[in-house]
Amino acid sequence: MTQAQTGLPDVNAVGLGAPFGWLAGGWRDFTKAVGPCLIYGALLVAASLGLTAALYHAGAIRVLFVVAAGFMLVAPILAMGLYQTGRMLERGERPRVGDILFVKSAIRQDLFILGFALFLVYSVWVEMAHLVYGLSTHKFHKTLPEFVHFMLADPEGHNMVMTGTIIGGIIAFLAFSLVVVSAPMLLNTKSNVFVATLTSLRTVATNFLPMLLWGIMIVALTVLGIVTGFVGLIVTFPVIGLASWRAYRDLVPSSEGDVAAAAG
Template structure:
């Protein structure tokens, strides 16, 4: 389907107030969408998993354990940018069209400069997290844990390891929620509307401010589903990541009610 770019706008759109049960409704709708196009969504998820496993294996055999855990935590920061094809799938399903794998792997709207700026902002937040993770690890121990079992043992069985995990969780959680606030609706908004990155980011923050508790529930569900996927050796992400992406599209459409007229 041809994509027609709407006129540029700098107007801040209205945002909706939602109930605390809305995130569960988004997930239920996402499952319904998934059932309409399971093949392309599973292939999309499998490609993501293959890339994730490849990166994890490379870091492990390179002995870069600190990078391995930093990369796993950083996944939460960059995931919204990896879901562009799923946003498009949600859009097509909303219009009664069935997306093919080509529709969601090649999304022309994702190559806009404004999305590049958003990705750059997330990269900056991720870089801060990586440096913070290294600093927290360095301040927590004078040892260098060369193997994964040694590092896990340090985290679980040593007092300094417990302090490292607690500090890392607090710092990482803050940075993750900061990124979530900026990108919660801005990524799908920039994909479908000719608007600036600042307008999209401000709109995203406004949706968080107007719906703090429901969006906190949504963030928790995203983390829980992602961790469940990672805990299965990444295989669960083949299903959970497409569900999160499709639900995120529904969240955007719910939170920014005037967006339909500007769909690309």
């Protein structure tokens, strides 16, 4: 069915090599706006380190790992400024820090609804993580070394990691499917959350293997940033955000509404 018949934008089918092109394009865009992107990434890292320190000192070791993993669920909402950066670069403009830290078009009800939906998915993620941990052991690991030793050296810990990875992966891919296109699409104020979310799901269904690969690449780059003490996220997060804008523009062909919104 056509766009006129469904009221939904058309979706492109892409090849398995497309995610590599998005990532390369994201890196090129990063080099064109290094200063604002680094500041954006540094602010995100500062907030992440503050939350991590608070959880660690509160003794919430299990929650610490869940929060680090769940970061990937909510990251698309945190990248609105980077989508704006990609859009401005696409229009030949030079982004400034103020332009990407305060995106007026991102302050709208539809994005709050999408954010709330991700919060609900994240809440399920947290509860499932607690359930898997509780069913895996009768012990309570109070310190980070104890918990890491349990995961790496204890057979029960191995089972917990395997089960948690499978369940968490399913939940994460569901969240990814909901938001991978919808978040950048909502920069266009003529789109609403329902159309954007359905478009995102259709995009993933049409391009399952390329989008699965793109999701794996995002996870790998995010994990790389986290294992460096979050410092690596100063670079990897902006690059992922800029690449995600390119993915959206490649997957959802420009309509007159998109062009008009971009020009306004």
